[in-house]
Amino acid sequence: xxxxxxxxxxxxxxxxxxxxxxxxxxxxxxxxxxxxxxxxxxxxxxxxxxxxxxxxxxxxxxxxxxxxxxxxxxxxxxxxxxxxxxxxxxxxxxxxxxxxxxxxxxxxxxxxxxxxxxxxxxxxxxxxxxxxxxxxxxxxxxxxxxxxxxxxxxxxxxxxxxxxxxxxxxxxxxxxxxxxxxxxxxxxxxxxxxxxxxxxxxxxxxxxxxxxxxxxxxxxxxxxxxxxxxxxxxxxxxxxxxxxxxxxxxxxxxxxxxxxxxxxxxxxxxxxxxxxxxxxxxxxxxxxxxxxxxxxxxxxxxxxxxxxxxxxxxxxxxxxxxxxxxxxxxxxxxxxxxxxxxxxxxxxxxxxxxxxxxxxx
Numbered sequence: 001x002x003x004x005x006x007x008x009x010x011x012x013x014x015x016x017x018x019x020x021x022x023x024x025x026x027x028x029x030x031x032x033x034x035x036x037x038x039x040x041x042x043x044x045x046x047x048x049x050x051x052x053x054x055x056x057x058x059x060x061x062x063x064x065x066x067x068x069x070x071x072x073x074x075x076x077x078x079x080x081x082x083x084x085x086x087x088x089x090x091x092x093x094x095x096x097x098x099x100x101x102x103x104x105x106x107x108x109x110x111x112x113x114x115x116x117x118x119x120x121x122x123x124x125x126x127x128x129x130x131x132x133x134x135x136x137x138x139x140x141x142x143x144x145x146x147x148x149x150x151x152x153x154x155x156x157x158x159x160x161x162x163x164x165x166x167x168x169x170x171x172x173x174x175x176x177x178x179x180x181x182x183x184x185x186x187x188x189x190x191x192x193x194x195x196x197x198x199x200x201x202x203x204x205x206x207x208x209x210x211x212x213x214x215x216x217x218x219x220x221x222x223x224x225x226x227x228x229x230x231x232x233x234x235x236x237x238x239x240x241x242x243x244x245x246x247x248x249x250x251x252x253x254x255x256x257x258x259x260x261x262x263x264x265x266x267x268x269x270x271x272x273x274x275x276x277x278x279x280x281x282x283x284x285x286x287x288x289x290x291x292x293x294x295x296x297x298x299x300x301x302x303x304x305x306x307x308x309x310x311x312x313x314x315x316x317x318x319x320x321x322x323x324x325x326x327x328x329x330x331x332x333x334x335x336x337x338x339x340x341x342x343x344x345x346x347x348x349x350x351x352x353x354x355x356x357x358x359x360x361x
Contacts, residue, residue, distance in 0.1 A: 044234045047091040048333060049185075050150025051109070052230065054081065055137065057157040059101035062128035066191075068217055073191055074128040077157055078121065080220040085117045087223055091231060096144060097121070100137030100156075101130050109144060134162035138174040145182045152184040153229050156204070157216075160190075160197025172203020175211070185210035185229060189219045209304040210332075218326040224288050228331035232290060252356040254339075255313055256349065259296065262308035264316060272313060275356060276321035289313050290355040291332035294348035302334035313354045 062074035069076060081097075096109035097120050107120035145152060162171060169177070175186050188205045190213045192198045205213035214225045252275055255268040264272070279285045291310030293302040310330040317323045340347035 045089055045091060045231045046234060046337065047093070047231050048151070048336065049093065049153045049230050051094045051096075051148050051152040052088075052112070053096045053098070053109070053141070053144065053152060053154045055141065055154065055156045056081070056097065056099040056106070056124070057101055057132070057159075058099045058125050058128050058130070059132045059161075060129050061132070061159050061161055062157075066217070069220075072128070073216065076216075076220050077189075078124055080226075082118070082121055084223060084226045085114060085121070087227065088112065088114070089231070090114070093230070094148070098137075098140075098144075099124070100134065100140070101132050103133070103137045103140045109148065132162045134158070134171050135165065135168050135174055136163075138171060138178065142178060142181075145178065145184060148182075150183065152182065153187060154184055155187045155189060155226070157189045158192070158201055158204070160192040160194070160200035162200070170203065171200055172206070175204045175207040179207035179211065187211070187225075187229060188213045189216055190214060191216035209300065209307055215325055218324075218329075221326055222286065222329055224329045224331070228288070228329065232331075232333055232337050234337070252358065254350075254353040254355055255309075257309055257352045257354075259294075259348075259352065260305065262305065262312045264312055268313075269316065272316050272356075273320070275358070276317050276323070279317070279323060279327065279358070280321055284360050285358055286327040286329065286360045287317070288357045288359070289328065289330045290337075290357070291330065292337060292351060292353050292355070293335050294338070294351040295335040295342040296348065299334055303332060306332035306334050309352075309354050313356065 057077065058074070062077065063072055065071065066073055066076055085095075090112060093112045094109050095107065095112040095117060096105075097107035097117060098105055106123050107117050110116075141154065158171075178184055179186070184207075186204060186207050188201050188211075190198075190201045190205075192201050201213050205211050210229070219225045253271055255271060256265070257263070257268075258265075275287065279287065289310045291306035291308075291313075293306050293309075295302070297305070307330075310332045314325075314328045314330040317328050335342075335351070338347075338351045339353070340350040342348050342351060
């Protein structure tokens with residue numbers, strides 16, 4: 001990573017690197033003034049995708065007003081994309097931006113250029129209008145996927161509504177087919193209301209184990225939902241403490257798991273109980289969960305297992321402390337980012353983990 005990229009991502013890293021492994025006492029508080037900016041002296045971000053595609057909804061349904069923020073979904077969608085691309089580190093991604101209502105190329109697949117994408121986002125129609133030919137647009141997406149190599153993450157803004165054509169497949173069936181044919185993960189930004197539309201979003205987000213649905217409100221307030229599938233922070237990043245002033249984070253021991261298991265141990269529950277109590281006391285705090293496995297098993301299965309582990313931690317915080325997806329963000333990476341050697345059982349046991357980072361203080 002070049003110096004400019006490191007500086008651009010410093011704010012995110014300050015939060016992400018709060019999690020460290022053995023020897024750190026649960027509940028140790030660190031402070032904003034404890035972070036020395038020159039801590040980023042080597043490459044600390046590891047890219048986990050090669051291609052990023054965003055499918056933008058400009059249909060008439062986006063004119064509806066978001067009850068929480070009192071703005072239209074269309075305004076919020078544009079603002080979230082502008083902010084998200086401004087925060088995306090330049091790690092060599094290929095990026096494409098398309099609207100699918102109807103299909104239009106805003107920024108054709110090419111090496112990421114922040115200024116170029118910013119200009120492309122200005123091509124949005126002034127007002128949202130028109131219908132939602134979602135299945136036809138997913139067919140157009142396939143023509144883009146055919147020309148790509150490596151892993152692709154596709155973001156789709158959707159309320160689940162779409163134009164139904166006689167004899168055509170459903171959006172969920174189409175994303176499943178695409179996931180089987182190409183190395184692609186779908187991140188569906190969900191603003192559905194009707195039960196039938198929620199099912200459509202759910203079906204699309206179940207294309208494979210790296211796909212998911214993200215609540216619209218959580219997506220626009222938490223950049224980690226967008227950035228999390230695209231890179232992780234190296235486990236050996238260090239933060240040096242210099243003083244004790246403003247609280248900036250809360251260090252948590254890694255939550256460890258038995259081989260091929262996603263059940264929380266008693267020690268893990270104790271650790272998470274402390275986290276939950278801390279977050280209840282600090283209503284502005286949020287936590288980012290990073291699920292990992294050792295390298296035992298197939299890569300696809302390891303992604304699934306790391307997801308189950310991250311979601312087990314998230315569910316514990318949801319159920320016991322009434323925390324929602326806007327405050328508990330789960331990400332998963334399979335066997336990536338080992339903190340110890342996978343050649344020994346002792347090392348593998350350390351790699352079977354969920355890292356817990358807390359920020360927003």
